[in-house]
Amino acid sequence: MTDENKTNRREFLKKGLSLGLIAGSATILGRPDFLLAQNAPQGLPDLVAVRNGEPDALFSKGIELMGGMNQFVKKGQTVVVKPNIGFPRLPQAAATTNPLLVKTIVERCYAAGARRVYVFDNVVLPTSANARNCYRLSGIEEAAKAARAIVVPVDDFSYRKVEIPDGKTLKTAEVHSLIFDTDVFINVPVLKHHSSAHLSIAMKNLMGIIKNRMEYHLTGLDQCITDFCLYRKPDLNIVDAYRVMMSHGPSGQNVENPTNVQVKKTILLSRDIVAVDAAATKIFGREPEEIGYIKMAHAQKIGNMNLKELKIVTFAM
Amino acid sequence: MRLIKTRIVFSTFIFTLFILLFFSGEKTASLLSSVLLSFQFVPALLKVISNPGILVITGLIFLLVITLLFGRVYCSFLCPLGVMQDFSIALSRRFGWLKNHSFQKPLGWLRYSILALTIALALFGSFVLVNLLDPYSLTGRIINHVLEPAFVWLYNTSIEIPKFFNIYLFQKETAYIPLLALVITLLFFLSILFVSARYGRLYCNTVCPVGSLLGLISRFSIFKFTLDEDHCTQCLRCETVCKAGCINPDDKTIDMTRCVACFNCVAACPQPAIKYQHASSFKTQNKWSAQRRGFVIGSVAAIFSVLLVFNDRTRAAIAATRRNQKPPATPPGAVTLRRFTQSCSACHLCVSACPTKVLTPSFFEYGAAGLMQPLMDFEKSFCDYECNACGKVCPTGAIQPLPLEIKKLVQIGKAEIFEEICVVYVDHNNCGACGEVCPTHVISFIDKNNILYPKVDTKYCIGCGACQLVCPTTPKSIIVEPNEVHQTAVKYRHRRRHRRGQDTQEGFPF
Incomplete structure (x- = not known):
């Protein structure tokens, strides 16, 4: 895998991309702030979609097309990987992020030289017992630990209050301290149906890093989801559309063989959280304009939902 | 001496199991509950009425038989509140706060009134006194309301330390305890500690309805403690070690209704004066009073007649007068509100076992029907769809064990x-x-x-x-x-x- 990556990077450099060189030197000089920029370095795609593979292979191909893991994670950095672990469901229910995908991401972070990789989510019914069930049943705790990630249970002490000056509705949020304390923030949502937001993808997944989620529900879910992105966007969004819950979301069916799950074997990667949500919406079979928060985020210039304006690289395995 | 050691080891072991019962997870608790609590008088009795199982019936029969054979051994060997008082007594004696026990006059009128009232109220559909006084349930509440929060607080504070080494552990949670319930538990806890440290097993011999009932049975027990006038030198050693204060050295009698069978006196007696022996091997004590015997027979007859003529409607009437507000939600397995309030002894084992802590103690929400019996508090938490822990641990059958598929x-x-x-x-x-x-x-x-x-x-x-x-x-x-x-x-x-x-x-x- 690593070899493949190296040849790929060399390939980019060979093409004489100036930004590739800058990225390379930034690696040496350790200037991660450059890499936190939202727009893709010139020449690299804005959005990558890969299909027809297993989660680990999909991710390997996807991150290769995105320019390699080193575009996002530098040697010695700390990383927080934020999957969706919100529901006490088995992986096949597709209510939570694919554990193998999470595991692969953690492994690649370490391979890229990450010092520490944290994995956490605030579950939807945040009692200790429920959180334990979510972490266990989703298979994410086990998978992430197998890749040496530090799996962090959420507790009340770990939040810090922040201001969102430009927020239309959401003015403050209590954000989990790992988001501040780590260098790289990787958002790994699962694409699924959602009863009250139509779809849950990358933007919606950020509700798992804040504590005042009831304020979102009370004051307007779509606007608050949008407003939070004004405060913090992930450095990389990886949408798990391997199994997609097509109805009865977000919790899905609590059975061994759910009837509402379609195996799409797809993942999407992008720095642009709005673009990745728009693309995932299309994968689901809906239009981005129908989803309140995607439309709002586009209007507030958080990202671009017009996929035609983006440089998209697709790959079918 | 060997008997005392056996008692101390055994009762400490039992008490440890009680702590485990409340502190360990659902699996251990349900196993321990079925074994340990089948041998607790009130839970076993209630379960035999509500939802009999082989082990429970055996447990209840066992308790009655050993009492009939050996006296109130339950109180010294099995009762967690008794063991707790023994700890307090031992500490008090070690620190010299209580030097010697002494004979106490029996408060027969008070204790039998409490017993009769408890039974009468229970029969008329109000479990208030059972809830307040049952020694097992009282211990349960002391553990649940006092020891568990202290332990959880300590645990949650100490898991902050490994965080520095990137080791993250899940927090533990305790149930919300209404202030009045907590106050009552603390009041009982502290006063029982105080009374036992000062006067020995006074609670057991005055207030505890189980103690009184077993005392009545002990009156007819096969083995009895006796004080042989011929050998007694009036050294009073037996009196000074008797926690129950039931040895009267003046007229050389031992009140078997109050004796908790701790065997302290047998070990303390330097002469072969105190003996624990078969009733047939000594003369019947001439101290029996016609009045007391009359009372016993009278109450037994009264209880059974009430049981026989018992009208279900009176219970319903009492239950109906209990409240103006809506009754709280009862846990799955309670079947009906009335059935639940009339078989729950408020030991709060389910409150401890409930993983989401939706089961919280009530105070007076059930009205006259019961005090502190748990309710489902949806303002505090929710009932986990994949969980049926409360029914598995409930020792009285108030919450019936339901297979998960049915509970859902x-x-x-x-x-x-x-x-x-x-x-x-x-x-x-x-x-x-x-x-x-x-x-x-x-x-x-x-x-x-x-x-x-x-x-x-x-x-x-x-x-x-x-x-x-x-x-x-x-x-x-x-x-x-x-x-x-x-x-x-x-x-x-x-x-x-x-x-x-x-x-x-x-x-x-x-």
Whole structure:
């Protein structure tokens, strides 16, 4: 895998991309702030979609097309990987992020030289017992630990209050301290149906890093989801559309063989959280304009939902 | 001496099991509960009435038989409150606060009145005195309200330390304890500690209804402690070690109704004066009083006649007078509100075992029917769909053990939505918090201009309270209306709307 990556990077450099060189030197000089920029370095795609593979292979191909893991994670950095672990469901229910995908991401972070990789989510019914069930049943705790990630249970002490000056509705949020304390923030949502937001993808997944989620529900879910992105966007969004819950979301069916799950074997990667949500919406079979928060985020210039304006690289395995 | 050692080792072991019962997880607790609590008098008695099982019946018969054979050995060997008092007595003696026990006059009138009142009230449908006085349940509450929060606080504080080494552990949670319930528990706990440290087993011989009842049986026990006048040198050693204060050295009698069979006196006696022996081997004590015997026979007859002529309607009448407000929701397995309040001894083992801590002690929510019996508090938490712990641990049968598949369809209440305050209907903003958490697909959403309006279909509702817990409005726009008699919900059938397996679409839609 690593070899493949190296040849790929060399390939980019060979093409004489100036930004590739800058990225390379930034690696040496350790200037991660450059890499936190939202727009893709010139020449690299804005959005990558890969299909027809297993989660680990999909991710390997996807991150290769995105320019390699080193575009996002530098040697010695700390990383927080934020999957969706919100529901006490088995992986096949597709209510939570694919554990193998999470595991692969953690492994690649370490391979890229990450010092520490944290994995956490605030579950939807945040009692200790429920959180334990979510972490266990989703298979994410086990998978992430197998890749040496530090799996962090959420507790009340770990939040810090922040201001969102430009927020239309959401003015403050209590954000989990790992988001501040780590260098790289990787958002790994699962694409699924959602009863009250139509779809849950990358933007919606950020509700798992804040504590005042009831304020979102009370004051307007779509606007608050949008407003939070004004405060913090992930450095990389990886949408798990391997199994997609097509109805009865977000919790899905609590059975061994759910009837509402379609195996799409797809993942999407992008720095642009709005673009990745728009693309995932299309994968689901809906239009981005129908989803309140995607439309709002586009209007507030958080990202671009017009996929035609983006440089998209697709790959079918 | 050997008997005392055996007692100390055995009772300490039993007490440790009690601590484990409340502190260990659901699995250990349900196992321990079925074994250990079958040999606790009140839970075993209640369970025999409500939901008999072989082990429980054996346990109750065992307790009655050993009392009839050996006296109140239950009080010294098995009763957790007794053991707790023995700890307090031992400490008190070690620190010299209590040097010697001494003979106490029996407070027969008081103790039998309490016993009679407890039984009478229970028969008339009010469990208030059983709830307050049963020694096992009292110990349960002391552990649940006092020791457990202390332990959890300590645990949650100490898991902050390994965080520095990147080791993260899940916090533990304790149930919300209403202030009045906590005050009562503390009051009992501290006064029992004080009284035992000062006067020995006075609680057991005055207040405790189990002690009084077993005392009545001990009167006829086969083995008795006797004080032989011929050998006694009036050294009073037996009196000074008797925690129950039941040895009267003046007229050389031992009150078997109050003796807790701790065997201290036998070991203390330097002469062969105190003996623990078969009743037939000594003369019947001439101290029996016709009055007392009359009282005993009278009360036994009264109890049985009440039992026989007992009219179910009187119970219902008492239950009906208990409240003006709506009754709380009862846990799945309670079957009916009345059945639950009339078999729960308020030991709060279920409160300890409940992983989501939705089961919280009540105070007077059940009215005259029962005190501190647990209720489902949906403002505090929700009932986990995948859990049936409370029924597994309940020692009295108040919460029946339900197989998980059945429990998932037991409707303890029904969700009701108030459109006039629900944010979606009022502000036309998406919220849907209730729908996110509903485990049984009760709440569906009607899409109008991309805004999703919640609707409730109560036939699928089991009343788990998750929707009420997460509803962001004040007051709540969706609440669970408790069912006084639990119903069965309809199982939600998933229609196969989407083809499973690989989706046939080729390429990418962009």
